[in-house]
Amino acid sequence: MRPEELLFTRTHEWVCFERAADGSQIATMGITAFALEALTDLTYLELAAPGTQVTAGQPCGEIESVKAVSDLYSPVTGEVIEANLAARDKLELLNQDPYGSGWLLKIRTQEGAARVELLDYAAYQRQCAEEPH
Amino acid sequence: MRNQQATRTLFELSKPGLRGCRLPEPDVPAAALHELLPAELLADAPPPLAELAEPDVVRHFTNLSTQNMSVDTHFYPLGSCTMKYNPKRNERVAQLAGLAELHPLQPDTTVQGLLALLYELAAMLAEIAGLPAVSLQPAAGAHGELTSLLVAAAHFRRRGEQRTKVLAPDSAHGTNPASAAMAGFTAVTVQSTPQGFVDLDDLRRKLDGQVAVFMITNPNTLGMFDPQIRVIAEMVHGAGGLIYLDGANMNAILGICRPGDFGADMMHFNCHKTFSGPHGGGGPGAGPIAVSSDLAPYLPVPLIERTAEGYRLVLDRPHSIGRVRSFFGNVGVLIRAWCYLRTHGARGLREVSTQAVLNANYLLSRIQHILPVPQGNRCMHEFVASAARLKAERGVSAMDIAKRLLDYGFHAPTVYFPPIVKEALMIEPTETESKETLDAFADALHQIVQEPPELLHHAPHSTLHSRPDEVQAARHPVTSWHATRPRPASP
Amino acid sequence: MAYLFNTPEDQQAMLAAIGAASLDDLFAMVPRELRLARELDLPPALTEMELWHHAQKLAAQNRSCRELVCFLGGGAYDHFVPAVVDQLAARGEFYTSYTPYQAEASKGNLQAFFEYQTLITRLTGMDVSNASLYDGATAAAEAVLLSLAATGRRRVVLPESLHPAYRQVLATYLAHLDAELVTLPTPQGSLLPDDLAQAVDEQTACVLVQHPNFFGVLEEMPALASLAKRCGALFIAAVDPISLGILKRPGDYGADLVVAEGQSLGNPLQYGGPYLGIMACREPLMRRLPGRIAGQTTDRHGRTCYVLTLQTREQHIRRERATSNICTNQGLLALRAAIYLAVMGPQGLREAATLCLYKSRYLARRLVEASGGRLAPAFQRPTFKEFVLRDRSGRVEALVEQGLAAGYLAGVPLGRWYPQWADGWLLAVTEQRTLSEMEGLCACLAGM
Structure with missing residues (x-):
């Protein structure tokens, strides 16, 4: 997927929405290339298990590097329906293809359910430019 | 002169049938084990430990020891850890059979000398703290923090106050918030000012009736004495909270000022730091605490009491938080602290802090123009220099400098702590170093900052190995030895 | 003064370099009104000879286990304790170093801790050991805290035959946490499997049993472990490491966690401390283990080396969400235990x-x-x-x-x-x- 087609949180997650057959929305999320670069070498990833209820803006996983640990924040309120275990077991995937095979969670959400503030690509780029690297 | 054969792991050195210790034949009737114990509890074979001859073990560990830097062999300016000289006289005293070979359940009447020593130690710590009640129980600084917070929790519970928060500055040791969480509190961070002092506005915002304790390190982790401490104490006390002093930096203020006098209600000492108990490759420590008389009833058991008949352990204290460890505190470390205090006396302790502060300021003055110290040109017993400028200009990081120092025969300072200083190098020389050593260290830094970045990125160059691959270690943890690993070829 | 270097001339030169007028001037940032206006009230300083004589006198007022x-x-x-243990652990390179933050300058300690961890896993039949905790009781308390976090449950079940001090420490640690401590009576000196079966359910985070227990009695560990695990609780075995010379290893009867007092492994009695908290677990619990862990890795030339690993569990990184607050551990006692086990x-x-x-x-x-x-x-x-x-x-x-x-x-x-x-x-x-x-x-x- 091209990053220009995605939406972004201020906490460096990306998300894209698809409509499911039953009318609910499926949010697929991951972390951005900018965040991955800042985190340096990842060592461990913990993802909320399918079935977990997550809340917009609240943690839904953890990303560890050698000497840092960061929360992964859910962009939406909903239920985790799939976690990308392939990425968890092969962390290189995140760096290789952060917006594709490096996705992390699929969350089922409803129209009108809570979301955090989402930025388009240009706005996210501006935010990154302002942050010290 | 490296002996690589002897420092292969114990398991690679192991050879079936070898053994290092033989015990006497039984002098009482023997029997087959299955006649004495149920089969379902008996092991089929002894545990698969290494099998070695005694000389193997000696050569192995002796050679391993030479692969360490230590206070006995090197300058070790590891900030926040107070790596001072460990007096040999203290070791000899602690190993006296009359002090070392005492069982914790012996009757009090058979340990009067030790109880007298520990009682005197507690009294000396109370005087240094300016707080009257001391518990010698905690095993280390972090254990002292936890114990104190449990004391505070018991105090508020008894008063019927629901206080759920513990505040600590962003410059605090990680143990502070971790101890708060373990004691059942919510940890809340208070911002520091650019000078590294507590941001009073932020403290005021976060101070409410929910706050049980404000944990403060003073001098703080930047090596600065926060002159607002009395104002802070008044604010916290005004809100009904308590002040906890993290005593990690007591080496700066012995006999100069006392936590109890500047507003602390509780504190811990790090005997392995301030009072020269050796650090033992990571412990044991001892983290006795001192508290105000209001909090004394909650101290853990046992305490030592002096009576007309002699000293005795007191276990029955109705408001006590209970026990925090199996037996009496880390006595071996406490004995060494007692030796240290008895060696110095009041004037000697004040001189310790004076010389520690002199050494730190001198070293600061020698290196601040190459490694700026953001907090200014004065410090207490330690200071935090920053390699940020070097990093920006030449790509050389604090870690590069730390690693290169090893090549020059110096242990590295603490790096990347506290997190509020970029590219931090936290340097604590202690009082037990000479001007010549400090000069040699400063000279080494002067040379290092001029060396090619490429050389520094790959430092150290003279140690047995270069930087370990920490990513590999964390991604695929190997935490014990397994035979599947190929054996290295014999040299 | 005992361990100081700077001569009056050095001090003058240093003050001049600093730009300070006097030693007192160095403390300018400590407000005058906070300073102690008198000397500390401490007993007078002793020379080494006086200290030695005085300490010997105090030691003579104790009746040690060499006399009694x-x-x-x-x-x-x-x-x-074989002499080798005292002799080797007395090397200054071991006992005057600190936590091996700089791996290249601490290979001796790191490898010794790696070997200690290996010996403990082999002794207990567990997959992973940390590099030590304070003592047996605090190790048991940490294992219980781990179980609460790992299971998300709040009930802790243990028998009265567990060491009373362990139970007291546990009560102290849990006093302000959301957890319930259930103590089962053991009128016959050990925990009856039927009694445990009654007490455990889907709310039980862990069952903690000591074996041999405080009375020296051997518990029915295999049966107790399977009862605990049947309802999804973790089974924590508190063991006597010496007993594992002949008894079945906890890993072989299904324990998830093992804790022990390691004093028996080459450490002096010293009136109760410092002692050695042993803690080991099965692999799935590794990231919840408290304390330091030494790990093996390689450097950029492929040479085997060791480093403190999985540090994101620890307080200096995860702060209030760390697996424990422990920082300084009992490194020297872990070293002694490794030497002891190597020589035995x-x-x-x-x-x-x-x-x-x-x-x-x-x-x-x-x-x-x-x-x-x-x-x-x-x-x-x-x-x-x-x-x-x-x-x-x-x-x-x-x-x-x-x-x-x-x-x-x-x-x-x-x-x-x-x-x-x-x-x-x-x-x-x-x-x-x-x-x-x-x-x-x-x-x-x-x-x-």
């Missing part, structure tokens, strides 16, 4: 365990015989190196006093911890006790 014959146990034991080896440990078993069984039998009906075994199940006798005359304190008068540290009255067993008498026998010492104890009590 020690039959005390209860969690601390008078085991033999599997056969040495087996011999030590076997001697403990033979001798304690002998003393228990002989005391009963010599007492003329006054003493009887308190419990039926088998014991390891410690046992409880019941004194039908109910005067256990007198037995202990009589023993002391004759030069024996003759066990402890059990009533100190268990009012229901005020007639109970707890004694321990290690491999160090001889036939003549045991007969001596019997003889001195025979006339009572």
Whole structure:
């Protein structure tokens, strides 16, 4: 997927929405290339298990590097329906293809359910430019 | 002169049938084990430990020891850890059979000398703290923090106050918030000012009736004495909270000022730091605490009491938080602290802090123009220099400098702590170093900052190995030895 | 001054370099009104010679286990320590270094901790060991905290036969947390599987059982472990490491976590500390383990080396969400344990365990015989190196006093911890006790 087609949180997650057959929305999320670069070498990833209820803006996983640990924040309120275990077991995937095979969670959400503030690509780029690297 | 054969792991050195210790034949009737114990509890074979001859073990560990830097062999300016000289006289005293070979359940009447020593130690710590009640129980600084917070929790519970928060500055040791969480509190961070002092506005915002304790390190982790401490104490006390002093930096203020006098209600000492108990490759420590008389009833058991008949352990204290460890505190470390205090006396302790502060300021003055110290040109017993400028200009990081120092025969300072200083190098020389050593260290830094970045990125160059691959270690943890690993070829 | 260097001339030169007028000037940032206006009120300083003489005098006021014959146990034991342990651990390169933050300057300690961890996993049958905690009781408390976090449940089940100090420490640690402590009575001196079956359910985070327990009695570990695991609780075994010379390893009967007091492994009694908290677990719990862990890796030339690993669990990184607040641990005691286990080896440990078993069984039998009906075994199940006798005359304190008068540290009255067993008498026998010492104890009590 091209990053220009995605939406972004201020906490460096990306998300894209698809409509499911039953009318609910499926949010697929991951972390951005900018965040991955800042985190340096990842060592461990913990993802909320399918079935977990997550809340917009609240943690839904953890990303560890050698000497840092960061929360992964859910962009939406909903239920985790799939976690990308392939990425968890092969962390290189995140760096290789952060917006594709490096996705992390699929969350089922409803129209009108809570979301955090989402930025388009240009706005996210501006935010990154302002942050010290 | 490296002996690589002897420092292969114990398991690679192991050879079936070898053994290092033989015990006497039984002098009482023997029997087959299955006649004495149920089969379902008996092991089929002894545990698969290494099998070695005694000389193997000696050569192995002796050679391993030479692969360490230590206070006995090197300058070790590891900030926040107070790596001072460990007096040999203290070791000899602690190993006296009359002090070392005492069982914790012996009757009090058979340990009067030790109880007298520990009682005197507690009294000396109370005087240094300016707080009257001391518990010698905690095993280390972090254990002292936890114990104190449990004391505070018991105090508020008894008063019927629901206080759920513990505040600590962003410059605090990680143990502070971790101890708060373990004691059942919510940890809340208070911002520091650019000078590294507590941001009073932020403290005021976060101070409410929910706050049980404000944990403060003073001098703080930047090596600065926060002159607002009395104002802070008044604010916290005004809100009904308590002040906890993290005593990690007591080496700066012995006999100069006392936590109890500047507003602390509780504190811990790090005997392995301030009072020269050796650090033992990571412990044991001892983290006795001192508290105000209001909090004394909650101290853990046992305490030592002096009576007309002699000293005795007191276990029955109705408001006590209970026990925090199996037996009496880390006595071996406490004995060494007692030796240290008895060696110095009041004037000697004040001189310790004076010389520690002199050494730190001198070293600061020698290196601040190459490694700026953001907090200014004065410090207490330690200071935090920053390699940020070097990093920006030449790509050389604090870690590069730390690693290169090893090549020059110096242990590295603490790096990347506290997190509020970029590219931090936290340097604590202690009082037990000479001007010549400090000069040699400063000279080494002067040379290092001029060396090619490429050389520094790959430092150290003279140690047995270069930087370990920490990513590999964390991604695929190997935490014990397994035979599947190929054996290295014999040299 | 004892350990200072700077001559008056050095000090003047240093002050000049700093730009300070005087030593007092260095403390300018400490407000004057906060300064202590007097000297500390401390006893006068002693020279090394005076200190040595004074300390020897204090030491002489204690009656050590070298003077008295020690039959005390209860969690601390008078085991033999080979000279190698003291000699090697006394090397300054070991005991005057610190936590191996700089791997390249600490390979000795890191490899020693890696070897310690390996020895502990092999001793316990677990997958992962940390590099030590404070002592047995705090290790047990940490294991319980781990279980609460790992299971998301809040009930902790343990028997009364667990060391009373462990139970007290646990109560202290849990006092302000959302957890419930359920203590099961053990009237027969050990936990009955049926009683445990009644007490565990889907709310149970863990079951913590000591084996041999505080009374020296061996618990029915395989049955207890499977009961705990049947309802998804973690099974924590608190063990005597010496006993693993002959007893089945906790990993072999299904324990998820093992904790132990490691004092027995080459560490002096020292009136209760410093001791060694042993903690090991199965692989799935590794990231929840508290404390330091040494890991093996390679450098950029492919050379084997060691480093502190999985540090994101720890307080200096995860702060309030760390697995524990522990920082300084018991490194030197872990080193001593590694040396001890290396020099004992599997056969040495087996011999030590076997001697403990033979001798304690002998003393228990002989005391009963010599007492003329006054003493009887308190419990039926088998014991390891410690046992409880019941004194039908109910005067256990007198037995202990009589023993002391004759030069024996003759066990402890059990009533100190268990009012229901005020007639109970707890004694321990290690491999160090001889036939003549045991007969001596019997003889001195025979006339009572």
